[in-house]
Amino acid sequence: MSQSESTRERIIRAVVRIMGADGAAAVTNRRIATEAGISLGTLTYHFATQRDLVEAGMAAFVAAETVKFTQLADHVAEGAVDLAEAGEILGAIVTDTGFGGDHIAWFELFVQAARNPSLHVATTDFFETYDRLAVSILRALGVDDAESVAPLAVATLVGLQLRRLAGGGSPDQVVAGMAGLIAALTGPPHSPA
């Protein structure tokens, strides 16, 4: 990795961290420069506009999640996964943003993307990466037609996570909710293969 990439990476991490902690409104050039330990000149050299920064933050986030989720999907594909292990994987997803920030940053980015059509492709990639991991897990758990159920399971996870964050709940609620979904999809009279 070149020095230039490393500085970009530091800037992007700072953006996601600030967004997570204090919201999109707090993402000012001055604050980013302070958090990333660089000069304002260096920042504007790397990112001319706020939109460039948000797009780069989104792209970096998607790339990090893609690596993580691909590793998880490979691990799941290697052997049968039971509900307990699926719960552990989910717990890791629910409590780790991949940026060491809090999860609000995800939703802040989604809200930005909803207002900014140039972010639609990155968001679509992000969700498709989630879908692929969900297919592996659902298939291993014996859910019929994992491909068509996966986007629903991803949506349920996103919705439960947003509900617990906005209502002040714990990550355990999300994991329990997902276990309930799997049970509803595989339980009697619809038993797993």
Add this chain to the structure above:
Amino acid sequence: MSQSESTRERIIRAVVRIMGADGAAAVTNRRIATEAGISLGTLTYHFATQRDLVEAGMAAFVAAETVKFTQLADHVAEGAVDLAEAGEILGAIVTDTGFGGDHIAWFELFVQAARNPSLHVATTDFFETYDRLAVSILRALGVDDAESVAPLAVATLVGLQLRRLAGGGSPDQVVAGMAGLIAALTGPPHSPA
């Protein structure tokens, strides 16, 4: 309704409208006053702080949704609802915010709530109102154990809505996704009663 309540209502509608159009960062006193057609003095008389405004916006939104969802739940409870009618109800929820604004305002409010513990109760009420409507619809569609499935269906709806807004999709995607969830929960070999 007194004149004072009417002014509060106008302010709150302006807050939700601005939030939906341009985000929480755009909710300034000056802009609210302009949009609501009142003086700055009138605004600060009604709401001393930004936090008061966001809390009032959330509470008003929850109250409006509670009325709407209670009416829908009563309507559903009156007779059997088929998938087509459930789809129409969902379509109305997905395309109407109850504030004439766009749906990003909902998610903006949830993100605010995630950062502000004083909004957790309002958020919890909001989701519980959704749950009650979902129980009525799922029961009418013949889903077993509608009470435990309802929060999952609500989470799926929220997640699908966020994904389509952030990815630039259409409301039809959300309605189709929910139809898929109902089919997965009621379809063969798990057929409705």
